[in-house]
Amino acid sequence: MSKQISQPTRFIHRQAWRTQAYAQSYKHDLPIETGQLHEIAAGVYLLRLPMPFALDHINVYLLEDGAGFTLIDCGLNTSKTREIWTQVLAQAGPLKRIIVTHHHPDHIGAAGWLAEKYDVPVFITAVEYEVVGRYSDPDRDIVQERSPLWLEHGLPAERVDDLVKNIPNYTRLVSPLAAERVHLLDTRAPIQIGARRWTPIIGRGHSPEHLSLLDKEAGLLIGGDQVLPEITPNIAVWPGSDQNPLFSYFETLEPFLAIGQEVLHLPSHHQPMYGTDYRAQQIYSHHEERLGALWSACTVPVSAYDLMPVLFGRMLADPEMGFGMGEIIAHLYYLESQGLLQSELINGVRHYKQQMPAN
Numbered sequence: 396m397s398k399q400i401s402q403p404t405r406f407i408h409r410q411a412w413r414t415q416a417y418a419q420s421y422k423h424d425l426p427i428e429t430g431q432l433h434e435i436a437a438g439v440y441l442l443r444l445p446m447p448f449a450l451d452h453i454n455v456y457l458l459e460d461g462a463g464f465t466l467i468d469c470g471l472n473t474s475k476t477r478e479i480w481t482q483v484l485a486q487a488g489p490l491k492r493i494i495v496t497h498h499h500p501d502h503i504g505a506a507g508w509l510a511e512k513y514d515v516p517v518f519i520t521a522v523e524y525e526v527v528g529r530y531s532d533p534d535r536d537i538v539q540e541r542s543p544l545w546l547e548h549g550l551p552a553e554r555v556d557d558l559v560k561n562i563p564n565y566t567r568l569v570s571p572l573a574a575e576r577v578h579l580l581d582t583r584a585p586i587q588i589g590a591r592r593w594t595p596i597i598g599r600g601h602s603p604e605h606l607s608l609l610d611k612e613a614g615l616l617i618g619g620d621q622v623l624p625e626i627t628p629n630i631a632v633w634p635g636s637d638q639n640p641l642f643s644y645f646e647t648l649e650p651f652l653a654i655g656q657e658v659l660h661l662p663s664h665h666q667p668m669y670g671t672d673y674r675a676q677q678i679y680s681h682h683e684e685r686l687g688a689l690w691s692a693c694t695v696p697v698s699a700y701d702l703m704p705v706l707f708g709r710m711l712a713d714p715e716m717g718f719g720m721g722e723i724i725a726h727l728y729y730l731e732s733q734g735l736l737q738s739e740l741i742n743g744v745r746h747y748k749q750q751m752p753a754n
């Protein structure tokens with residue numbers, strides 16, 4: 396008779412997060428039209444920009460700032476986005492500065508182009524800017540650099556080659572950002588924008604120094620990608636970056652669990668919402684459940700690639716395969732860091748197996 400092994404509870408990151416009952420979250424019913432400015436709070440405008448991906452849009456925000464605007468995020472550097480910006484800014488009035496939440500192309504893509512066209516500075520956190528430099532380096536092929544990681548984690552060599560071909564180069568989606576335009580953000584100090592005072596909240600895990608902005612007094616949060624209403628932010632391992640991003644994500648989720656129903660959450664994707672605390676707990680529970688499922692599947696040595704159907708219910712297609720591999724590896728690294736899995740290389744592929752807690 397086989398002995399049933401009960402699931403350990405050690406992948407629970409914070410017991411309090413499981414037991415605290417948060418009210419709920421609900422969507423703001425604003426009908427959003429792509430390319431149109433929507434005033435969602437006094438002096439705060441939402442603009443939706445299109446993207447040619449499965450995730451087909453990003454929300455960016457224009458904040459009244461004296462006689463002009465401060466812009467939070469920019470959209471991809473595509474001709475469609477640039478066209479919308481030219482129209483919108485001709486109507487809205489002068490752009491004063493740009494703040495980007497993080498280095499991902501949908502957020503920073505058009506920043507360099509906007510900064511040149513309108514002669515404005517771009518503010519970004521130091522670690523995000525370091526990644527922009529690395530990803531834009533003409534002497535490096537960042538996508539190709541991911542191959543050894545994917546091979547080590549079981550992605551077959553021919554699939555690695557296809558994946559490298561199917562992931563667009565960073566600089567195809569991101570306009571060159573001149574160093575003299577860039578100002579590094581002091582994340583410890585509030586940022587005054589017009590009449591509003593925004594407190595930075597730094598998130599890690601989705602990207603290394605992601606910026607969210609909270610105007611506590613007015614009950615407004617510009618969330619970026621850190622906590623999203625309808626999808627979970629991708630948390631993945633990439634070469635040369637955070638090697639335990641899920642741990643980092645959990646560690647920086649705490650402030651969002653303290654943002655209640657009274658705060659209107661302005662996310663980078665989908666509808667604005669209320670109930671950030673509830674949503675943050677939901678995302679946390681989702682990862683906890685995924686950690687449990689992965690751990691349970693590791694009764695025999697398996698690779699990250701073998702585990703893809705466990706995490707996603709199917710094998711992913713390119714280019715999602717790259718995000719998917721990174722996400723599984725992030726969960727496995729987390730479980731290994733907690734002493735719940737151990738790994739070894741078998742024929743060059745890393746295999747994970749349950750490590751039973753001694754009791």
Ligand SMILES: [Zn+2]
Pocket residue numbers: 497499601602620
């Ligand atoms: Zn992002």
